[in-house]
Amino acid sequence: MPIALLALALSAFAIGTTEFVIVGLIPTVAADLGVGLPSAGLLVSLYALGVAIGAPVVTALTARVPRKPLLLGLMALFALGNLLAWHAPGYGALVAARLLTGVAHGVFFSVGSTIATGLVPREKAAAAIATMFTGLTVALVTGVPLGTFIGQHFGWREAFLAVAALGVLAFVGSLIFVPRKLPQSAAAPLSAQARVLAQPRLLLVYAMTAVGYGGSFIPFTFLAPILTDVAGLDASVVGWVMLVYGVSVAIGNLWGGRLADRLGAIPALRIIFALLAAVLLLLQWTAPHPWLVVATVLLWGAVAFGNVPGLQVYVVQQAQIVAPRAVDVASALNIAAFNLGIAAAAWAGGEIVARLGLMHTPWIGAVVVLFSLALTHWSGRLDRRAAPVRLAASPCR
Numbered sequence: 131m132p133i134a135l136l137a138l139a140l141s142a143f144a145i146g147t148t149e150f151v152i153v154g155l156i157p158t159v160a161a162d163l164g165v166g167l168p169s170a171g172l173l174v175s176l177y178a179l180g181v182a183i184g185a186p187v188v189t190a191l192t193a194r195v196p197r198k199p200l201l202l203g204l205m206a207l208f209a210l211g212n213l214l215a216w217h218a219p220g221y222g223a224l225v226a227a228r229l230l231t232g233v234a235h236g237v238f239f240s241v242g243s244t245i246a247t248g249l250v251p252r253e254k255a256a257a258a259i260a261t262m263f264t265g266l267t268v269a270l271v272t273g274v275p276l277g278t279f280i281g282q283h284f285g286w287r288e289a290f291l292a293v294a295a296l297g298v299l300a301f302v303g304s305l306i307f308v309p310r311k312l313p314q315s316a317a318a319p320l321s322a323q324a325r326v327l328a329q330p331r332l333l334l335v336y337a338m339t340a341v342g343y344g345g346s347f348i349p350f351t352f353l354a355p356i357l358t359d360v361a362g363l364d365a366s367v368v369g370w371v372m373l374v375y376g377v378s379v380a381i382g383n384l385w386g387g388r389l390a391d392r393l394g395a396i397p398a399l400r401i402i403f404a405l406l407a408a409v410l411l412l413l414q415w416t417a418p419h420p421w422l423v424v425a426t427v428l429l430w431g432a433v434a435f436g437n438v439p440g441l442q443v444y445v446v447q448q449a450q451i452v453a454p455r456a457v458d459v460a461s462a463l464n465i466a467a468f469n470l471g472i473a474a475a476a477w478a479g480g481e482i483v484a485r486l487g488l489m490h491t492p493w494i495g496a497v498v499v500l501f502s503l504a505l506t507h508w509s510g511r512l513d514r515r516a517a518p519v520r521l522a523a524s525p526c527r
Contacts, residue, residue: 132249135258137303138242139265141205144296145235146269148212149177151277151293152228155286162286163221176225177232178473182466184229185236189462190324192237197245197312201304204241208234209297215290227290236469240462243442248312253391255446256398260387260439267383267435271376326460329452331512335445336467338505342403342441344471345498346434348479349410349491353427356413360489361423371427378431386436395444396510402436403503409433410496417489438468 152159152173160170192200211231218224246258273296281289326332349356357363357371390398409430416422442464449460475495482490 132307134249134304134307134309135246135261137300137307138246138262139268140296140303141201141208141238141242141300142262142265143269143273144265144293144300145208145231145238146266147273147277147296148208148231148290148293149235150270150274151281151289152177155278155281155289158281158286159224163224165221169221173224173228177228177235178469180229180232181236182469182473184233185240186459186462186466188233188237189240190456190459192241193456193458197241197248198304198308198310200241201238201245201308202301204234204238205297205301205304207231208238209294209301212290212294212297216287216294218287236462236465239465240458243446243461244458245308245312247443247446249309256390256395256439256443257384257387259442260384263435263438263442264380264383267376267380270379271373275373326449326453326456326463329460331448331452331509332445332460332463334505334509334512335441335448336463338399338502338509339441339445339464339467340471340474341505342399342406342437342471342499342502343468344475344478345495345500345502346406346410346430347472347475348482348495348498349413350430350434350495351476351479352483352488352491355488356417356491357423357427360417361420362418363420363423371424375427375431378428379435382432382434382436383438385432387439389436390440390443395440395447396506396513399437399440399444399506400503400510402433402440403499403506405433406430406437407496407499407503410492410499413492414489414496417492 156170156173159173160166163170195203208231211227211234214227214230215224218227242262243259246262247255250258277289277292280292353372354368357368363371386398386402389401392398393401409426413423413426413430416426442461445460445464446457449457453460479491482494
Protein backbone atom coordinates (compact mmCIF):
# COMPACT_ATOMS: atom_id res chain seq x y z
CA MET A 131 0.00 0.00 0.00
CA PRO A 132 1.33 3.49 -0.86
CA ILE A 133 2.42 5.69 2.05
CA ALA A 134 -0.14 8.25 0.83
CA LEU A 135 -2.83 5.92 2.23
CA LEU A 136 -1.28 6.34 5.68
CA ALA A 137 -1.64 10.11 5.30
CA LEU A 138 -5.33 9.59 4.47
CA ALA A 139 -5.67 7.25 7.47
CA LEU A 140 -4.13 9.93 9.73
CA SER A 141 -6.71 12.42 8.44
CA ALA A 142 -9.47 9.89 9.12
CA PHE A 143 -8.07 9.37 12.63
CA ALA A 144 -8.25 13.09 13.40
CA ILE A 145 -11.76 13.38 11.96
CA GLY A 146 -13.02 10.30 13.83
CA THR A 147 -11.63 11.68 17.08
CA THR A 148 -13.40 15.04 16.79
CA GLU A 149 -16.67 13.36 15.80
CA PHE A 150 -16.97 11.17 18.89
CA VAL A 151 -14.89 12.96 21.55
CA ILE A 152 -17.75 15.36 22.28
CA VAL A 153 -19.83 12.47 23.65
CA GLY A 154 -17.61 12.11 26.71
CA LEU A 155 -17.39 15.87 27.20
CA ILE A 156 -21.09 16.83 27.02
CA PRO A 157 -21.55 17.34 30.81
CA THR A 158 -18.35 19.42 30.99
CA VAL A 159 -19.33 21.57 27.98
CA ALA A 160 -22.87 22.07 29.32
CA ALA A 161 -21.62 23.22 32.72
CA ASP A 162 -18.98 25.54 31.27
CA LEU A 163 -21.27 27.21 28.69
CA GLY A 164 -24.31 27.32 30.97
CA VAL A 165 -26.60 25.25 28.73
CA GLY A 166 -28.68 22.16 29.46
CA LEU A 167 -27.65 18.63 28.58
CA PRO A 168 -30.15 18.45 25.67
CA SER A 169 -28.60 21.55 24.11
CA ALA A 170 -25.11 20.13 24.61
CA GLY A 171 -26.30 16.88 23.06
CA LEU A 172 -27.29 18.78 19.91
CA LEU A 173 -23.57 19.26 19.29
CA VAL A 174 -23.50 15.58 18.29
CA SER A 175 -26.61 15.78 16.10
CA LEU A 176 -25.58 19.01 14.38
CA TYR A 177 -22.19 17.53 13.51
CA ALA A 178 -23.97 14.62 11.84
CA LEU A 179 -26.22 17.13 10.08
CA GLY A 180 -23.15 18.86 8.67
CA VAL A 181 -21.91 15.50 7.39
CA ALA A 182 -25.21 14.25 6.00
CA ILE A 183 -26.48 17.40 4.29
CA GLY A 184 -23.51 19.71 3.79
CA ALA A 185 -21.08 17.11 2.45
CA PRO A 186 -22.95 16.16 -0.77
CA VAL A 187 -23.59 19.83 -1.57
CA VAL A 188 -19.97 20.90 -1.06
CA THR A 189 -18.71 17.81 -2.90
CA ALA A 190 -20.86 18.79 -5.88
CA LEU A 191 -19.69 22.41 -5.76
CA THR A 192 -16.02 21.37 -5.68
CA ALA A 193 -16.25 18.74 -8.44
CA ARG A 194 -13.88 20.73 -10.70
CA VAL A 195 -11.24 21.35 -8.02
CA PRO A 196 -8.14 19.13 -8.40
CA ARG A 197 -8.14 16.36 -5.80
CA LYS A 198 -4.96 17.18 -3.88
CA PRO A 199 -5.68 20.90 -3.39
CA LEU A 200 -9.22 19.96 -2.35
CA LEU A 201 -7.88 17.42 0.15
CA LEU A 202 -5.48 19.98 1.62
CA GLY A 203 -8.25 22.57 1.78
CA LEU A 204 -10.49 20.15 3.65
CA MET A 205 -7.84 19.40 6.27
CA ALA A 206 -7.15 23.14 6.66
CA LEU A 207 -10.90 23.70 7.13
CA PHE A 208 -10.99 20.83 9.64
CA ALA A 209 -8.12 22.29 11.68
CA LEU A 210 -9.74 25.75 11.54
CA GLY A 211 -13.08 24.33 12.75
CA ASN A 212 -11.42 22.74 15.76
CA LEU A 213 -9.49 25.92 16.52
CA LEU A 214 -12.82 27.78 16.47
CA ALA A 215 -14.23 25.21 18.89
CA TRP A 216 -11.18 25.67 21.14
CA HIS A 217 -11.69 29.45 21.17
CA ALA A 218 -15.51 29.53 20.98
CA PRO A 219 -16.82 32.38 23.17
CA GLY A 220 -20.23 30.75 23.58
CA TYR A 221 -22.62 28.00 22.59
CA GLY A 222 -23.55 29.51 19.21
CA ALA A 223 -19.94 29.72 18.10
CA LEU A 224 -19.36 26.11 19.17
CA VAL A 225 -22.38 25.01 17.12
CA ALA A 226 -20.95 26.81 14.08
CA ALA A 227 -17.57 25.15 14.63
CA ARG A 228 -19.18 21.71 14.82
CA LEU A 229 -21.15 22.29 11.63
CA LEU A 230 -17.98 23.44 9.87
CA THR A 231 -15.98 20.37 10.89
CA GLY A 232 -18.95 18.13 10.03
CA VAL A 233 -18.95 19.42 6.46
CA ALA A 234 -15.18 18.82 6.19
CA HIS A 235 -15.73 15.29 7.54
CA GLY A 236 -18.29 14.32 4.93
CA VAL A 237 -16.45 15.77 1.95
CA PHE A 238 -13.17 14.20 3.09
CA PHE A 239 -14.53 10.67 3.20
CA SER A 240 -16.32 10.97 -0.14
CA VAL A 241 -13.32 12.48 -1.94
CA GLY A 242 -10.84 10.44 0.11
CA SER A 243 -12.48 7.22 -1.02
CA THR A 244 -11.95 8.07 -4.69
CA ILE A 245 -8.38 9.23 -3.98
CA ALA A 246 -7.62 5.98 -2.15
CA THR A 247 -8.90 3.83 -5.02
CA GLY A 248 -6.85 5.92 -7.47
CA LEU A 249 -3.64 5.12 -5.58
CA VAL A 250 -3.81 1.35 -6.06
CA PRO A 251 -4.62 -1.18 -8.79
CA ARG A 252 -8.33 -1.80 -9.37
CA GLU A 253 -8.27 -5.19 -7.64
CA LYS A 254 -7.09 -3.58 -4.38
CA ALA A 255 -9.67 -0.79 -4.29
CA ALA A 256 -11.66 -2.08 -1.30
CA ALA A 257 -8.49 -2.78 0.69
CA ALA A 258 -7.32 0.79 0.02
CA ILE A 259 -10.60 2.21 1.31
CA ALA A 260 -10.38 -0.11 4.32
CA THR A 261 -6.89 1.20 5.09
CA MET A 262 -8.16 4.78 5.04
CA PHE A 263 -11.17 3.93 7.23
CA THR A 264 -8.87 2.16 9.70
CA GLY A 265 -7.91 5.64 10.89
CA LEU A 266 -11.55 6.19 11.82
CA THR A 267 -11.79 2.92 13.72
CA VAL A 268 -8.47 3.44 15.49
CA ALA A 269 -9.82 6.82 16.63
CA LEU A 270 -12.52 4.91 18.51
CA VAL A 271 -9.79 2.94 20.29
CA THR A 272 -7.25 5.62 21.16
CA GLY A 273 -8.18 9.09 19.96
CA VAL A 274 -11.57 9.35 21.65
CA PRO A 275 -10.47 8.00 25.08
CA LEU A 276 -7.35 10.21 24.99
CA GLY A 277 -9.36 13.27 23.92
CA THR A 278 -11.89 12.61 26.68
CA PHE A 279 -9.05 12.33 29.21
CA ILE A 280 -7.58 15.65 28.05
CA GLY A 281 -10.99 17.33 28.18
CA GLN A 282 -11.78 16.07 31.67
CA HIS A 283 -8.39 16.95 33.16
CA PHE A 284 -7.33 20.07 31.25
CA GLY A 285 -10.63 21.44 29.92
CA TRP A 286 -12.84 20.57 26.99
CA ARG A 287 -11.34 23.37 24.88
CA GLU A 288 -7.90 21.78 25.09
CA ALA A 289 -9.34 18.56 23.67
CA PHE A 290 -10.32 20.44 20.51
CA LEU A 291 -6.92 22.13 20.43
CA ALA A 292 -5.29 18.70 20.45
CA VAL A 293 -7.52 17.56 17.59
CA ALA A 294 -6.64 20.70 15.64
CA ALA A 295 -2.97 19.76 16.05
CA LEU A 296 -3.79 16.32 14.61
CA GLY A 297 -5.44 18.07 11.67
CA VAL A 298 -2.26 20.07 11.04
CA LEU A 299 -0.18 16.85 11.09
CA ALA A 300 -2.60 15.25 8.63
CA PHE A 301 -2.35 18.33 6.39
CA VAL A 302 1.44 18.07 6.34
CA GLY A 303 1.31 14.32 5.66
CA SER A 304 -1.04 14.80 2.71
CA LEU A 305 1.05 17.71 1.41
CA ILE A 306 4.19 15.56 1.37
CA PHE A 307 2.96 12.11 0.40
CA VAL A 308 -0.24 12.41 -1.65
CA PRO A 309 0.64 12.65 -5.38
CA ARG A 310 -0.07 15.92 -7.16
CA LYS A 311 -1.74 14.26 -10.14
CA LEU A 312 -4.67 12.06 -9.15
CA PRO A 313 -7.41 10.48 -11.28
CA GLN A 314 -10.45 12.73 -11.49
CA SER A 315 -13.70 12.28 -13.34
CA ALA A 316 -14.85 15.08 -15.61
CA ALA A 317 -17.07 17.45 -13.65
CA ALA A 318 -20.76 17.42 -14.48
CA PRO A 319 -23.17 20.38 -14.16
CA LEU A 320 -24.83 20.68 -10.76
CA SER A 321 -28.15 19.66 -12.29
CA ALA A 322 -26.60 16.42 -13.54
CA GLN A 323 -25.01 15.78 -10.16
CA ALA A 324 -28.35 16.33 -8.41
CA ARG A 325 -29.83 13.60 -10.58
CA VAL A 326 -27.80 11.10 -8.55
CA LEU A 327 -30.77 11.09 -6.18
CA ALA A 328 -33.00 9.99 -9.05
CA GLN A 329 -30.96 6.83 -9.73
CA PRO A 330 -32.81 3.82 -8.25
CA ARG A 331 -29.66 1.68 -8.11
CA LEU A 332 -27.81 4.26 -6.05
CA LEU A 333 -30.81 4.80 -3.78
CA LEU A 334 -30.83 1.05 -3.16
CA VAL A 335 -27.17 1.15 -2.11
CA TYR A 336 -27.88 4.09 0.21
CA ALA A 337 -30.71 2.10 1.78
CA MET A 338 -28.36 -0.88 2.27
CA THR A 339 -25.87 1.44 3.99
CA ALA A 340 -28.31 3.29 6.25
CA VAL A 341 -30.30 0.20 7.27
CA GLY A 342 -27.34 -2.15 7.72
CA TYR A 343 -25.23 0.33 9.65
CA GLY A 344 -28.20 1.59 11.64
CA GLY A 345 -29.23 -1.93 12.69
CA SER A 346 -25.89 -2.44 14.41
CA PHE A 347 -26.08 0.94 16.17
CA ILE A 348 -29.49 0.25 17.74
CA PRO A 349 -27.89 -1.95 20.44
CA PHE A 350 -24.42 -0.38 20.19
CA THR A 351 -25.76 2.96 21.42
CA PHE A 352 -26.71 1.18 24.66
CA LEU A 353 -23.78 -1.23 24.92
CA ALA A 354 -22.47 0.34 28.15
CA PRO A 355 -25.73 -0.21 30.11
CA ILE A 356 -26.00 -3.72 28.65
CA LEU A 357 -22.54 -4.50 30.03
CA THR A 358 -23.22 -2.99 33.46
CA ASP A 359 -26.95 -3.52 34.08
CA VAL A 360 -27.44 -6.87 32.33
CA ALA A 361 -24.02 -8.54 32.43
CA GLY A 362 -23.18 -7.07 35.84
CA LEU A 363 -19.73 -5.83 34.86
CA ASP A 364 -18.19 -3.03 36.88
CA ALA A 365 -18.28 0.35 35.17
CA SER A 366 -14.47 0.49 35.26
CA VAL A 367 -14.32 -2.64 33.08
CA VAL A 368 -16.48 -1.14 30.32
CA GLY A 369 -13.65 1.09 29.10
CA TRP A 370 -11.36 -1.91 28.67
CA VAL A 371 -14.06 -3.83 26.82
CA MET A 372 -14.54 -0.87 24.49
CA LEU A 373 -10.79 -0.63 23.95
CA VAL A 374 -10.54 -4.25 22.85
CA TYR A 375 -13.73 -3.82 20.81
CA GLY A 376 -12.04 -1.00 18.91
CA VAL A 377 -9.01 -3.19 18.14
CA SER A 378 -11.39 -5.86 16.87
CA VAL A 379 -13.16 -3.24 14.72
CA ALA A 380 -9.87 -2.18 13.12
CA ILE A 381 -9.03 -5.80 12.26
CA GLY A 382 -12.55 -6.43 10.97
CA ASN A 383 -12.39 -3.35 8.76
CA LEU A 384 -9.24 -4.61 7.03
CA TRP A 385 -10.68 -8.12 6.78
CA GLY A 386 -13.86 -6.76 5.23
CA GLY A 387 -11.87 -4.84 2.62
CA ARG A 388 -9.83 -7.86 1.61
CA LEU A 389 -12.97 -10.01 1.48
CA ALA A 390 -14.62 -7.50 -0.87
CA ASP A 391 -11.53 -7.47 -3.10
CA ARG A 392 -11.41 -11.27 -3.25
CA LEU A 393 -15.10 -12.10 -3.64
CA GLY A 394 -16.61 -8.86 -4.94
CA ALA A 395 -18.67 -6.31 -3.00
CA ILE A 396 -22.05 -8.06 -3.03
CA PRO A 397 -20.86 -11.56 -1.96
CA ALA A 398 -18.73 -9.99 0.78
CA LEU A 399 -21.61 -7.83 2.02
CA ARG A 400 -23.91 -10.86 2.13
CA ILE A 401 -21.43 -12.68 4.38
CA ILE A 402 -20.78 -9.70 6.64
CA PHE A 403 -24.44 -8.73 7.08
CA ALA A 404 -25.36 -12.36 7.84
CA LEU A 405 -22.58 -12.62 10.43
CA LEU A 406 -23.55 -9.28 11.96
CA ALA A 407 -27.19 -10.36 12.37
CA ALA A 408 -26.03 -13.65 13.89
CA VAL A 409 -23.78 -11.86 16.41
CA LEU A 410 -26.60 -9.51 17.46
CA LEU A 411 -28.91 -12.48 17.99
CA LEU A 412 -26.14 -14.19 19.96
CA LEU A 413 -25.85 -11.08 22.16
CA GLN A 414 -29.50 -11.55 23.07
CA TRP A 415 -28.57 -14.81 24.84
CA THR A 416 -25.05 -14.09 26.11
CA ALA A 417 -25.72 -10.64 27.61
CA PRO A 418 -26.40 -11.92 31.18
CA HIS A 419 -23.09 -13.86 31.28
CA PRO A 420 -19.99 -11.67 31.80
CA TRP A 421 -17.38 -13.72 29.96
CA LEU A 422 -19.71 -14.75 27.15
CA VAL A 423 -20.89 -11.20 26.54
CA VAL A 424 -17.28 -9.96 26.31
CA ALA A 425 -16.52 -12.67 23.75
CA THR A 426 -19.65 -11.66 21.82
CA VAL A 427 -18.60 -8.01 21.84
CA LEU A 428 -15.25 -9.02 20.35
CA LEU A 429 -17.01 -10.94 17.58
CA TRP A 430 -19.30 -7.97 17.07
CA GLY A 431 -16.34 -5.66 16.57
CA ALA A 432 -14.89 -7.96 13.93
CA VAL A 433 -17.98 -7.59 11.72
CA ALA A 434 -19.52 -4.26 12.80
CA PHE A 435 -17.42 -2.09 10.47
CA GLY A 436 -16.45 -4.81 8.01
CA ASN A 437 -19.22 -3.70 5.68
CA VAL A 438 -17.81 -0.17 5.27
CA PRO A 439 -15.21 -0.88 2.54
CA GLY A 440 -17.60 -3.06 0.54
CA LEU A 441 -20.42 -0.53 0.69
CA GLN A 442 -18.18 2.37 -0.23
CA VAL A 443 -16.49 0.62 -3.15
CA TYR A 444 -19.86 -0.71 -4.33
CA VAL A 445 -21.43 2.74 -4.47
CA VAL A 446 -18.45 3.96 -6.50
CA GLN A 447 -18.85 1.01 -8.90
CA GLN A 448 -22.56 1.68 -9.31
CA ALA A 449 -21.99 5.41 -9.80
CA GLN A 450 -19.42 4.72 -12.52
CA ILE A 451 -22.21 2.89 -14.40
CA VAL A 452 -25.30 5.06 -13.81
CA ALA A 453 -23.74 8.47 -12.97
CA PRO A 454 -20.12 8.46 -14.23
CA ARG A 455 -19.83 12.25 -14.06
CA ALA A 456 -20.96 12.45 -10.44
CA VAL A 457 -19.00 9.67 -8.73
CA ASP A 458 -17.73 11.91 -5.90
CA VAL A 459 -21.25 13.16 -5.16
CA ALA A 460 -22.56 9.59 -5.14
CA SER A 461 -19.78 8.65 -2.72
CA ALA A 462 -20.60 11.66 -0.51
CA LEU A 463 -24.26 10.64 -0.35
CA ASN A 464 -23.21 7.21 0.89
CA ILE A 465 -21.28 8.88 3.71
CA ALA A 466 -24.47 10.82 4.42
CA ALA A 467 -26.39 7.52 4.50
CA PHE A 468 -23.99 6.16 7.13
CA ASN A 469 -24.64 9.16 9.36
CA LEU A 470 -28.39 9.17 8.81
CA GLY A 471 -28.41 5.48 9.75
CA ILE A 472 -26.55 6.20 12.98
CA ALA A 473 -28.83 9.12 13.87
CA ALA A 474 -31.99 7.12 13.19
CA ALA A 475 -30.62 4.12 15.10
CA ALA A 476 -29.81 6.18 18.18
CA TRP A 477 -33.33 7.62 18.18
CA ALA A 478 -34.97 4.23 17.52
CA GLY A 479 -32.86 2.57 20.20
CA GLY A 480 -34.00 5.14 22.75
CA GLU A 481 -37.63 4.48 21.85
CA ILE A 482 -37.09 0.72 22.15
CA VAL A 483 -35.46 1.07 25.57
CA ALA A 484 -38.19 3.40 26.81
CA ARG A 485 -41.14 1.33 25.51
CA LEU A 486 -39.91 -2.28 25.52
CA GLY A 487 -36.72 -2.48 27.55
CA LEU A 488 -32.95 -2.58 27.10
CA MET A 489 -32.66 -6.18 25.98
CA HIS A 490 -35.01 -5.74 23.06
CA THR A 491 -32.34 -3.72 21.22
CA PRO A 492 -30.14 -6.68 20.11
CA TRP A 493 -32.82 -8.78 18.41
CA ILE A 494 -34.51 -5.76 16.82
CA GLY A 495 -31.12 -4.62 15.55
CA ALA A 496 -30.58 -8.10 14.09
CA VAL A 497 -33.93 -7.94 12.26
CA VAL A 498 -32.98 -4.54 10.79
CA VAL A 499 -29.62 -5.93 9.61
CA LEU A 500 -31.41 -8.90 8.01
CA PHE A 501 -33.54 -6.40 6.08
CA SER A 502 -30.32 -4.85 4.75
CA LEU A 503 -29.16 -8.36 3.82
CA ALA A 504 -32.35 -8.77 1.79
CA LEU A 505 -31.69 -5.43 0.05
CA THR A 506 -28.13 -6.59 -0.70
CA HIS A 507 -29.41 -9.84 -2.22
CA TRP A 508 -31.86 -7.86 -4.35
CA SER A 509 -29.12 -5.52 -5.57
CA GLY A 510 -26.99 -8.52 -6.53
CA ARG A 511 -29.86 -9.96 -8.58
CA LEU A 512 -30.26 -6.62 -10.37
CA ASP A 513 -26.52 -6.66 -11.16
CA ARG A 514 -26.81 -10.10 -12.75
CA ARG A 515 -29.80 -9.02 -14.83
CA ALA A 516 -28.04 -5.87 -16.01
CA ALA A 517 -24.75 -7.58 -16.93
CA PRO A 518 -25.94 -9.07 -20.27
CA VAL A 519 -27.46 -5.72 -21.23
CA ARG A 520 -24.19 -3.85 -20.57
CA LEU A 521 -22.24 -6.52 -22.43
CA ALA A 522 -24.52 -6.23 -25.45
CA ALA A 523 -24.16 -2.44 -25.40
CA SER A 524 -20.36 -2.61 -25.22
CA PRO A 525 -18.58 -1.08 -28.27
CA CYS A 526 -16.40 -4.19 -28.41
CA ARG A 527 -19.42 -6.26 -29.46
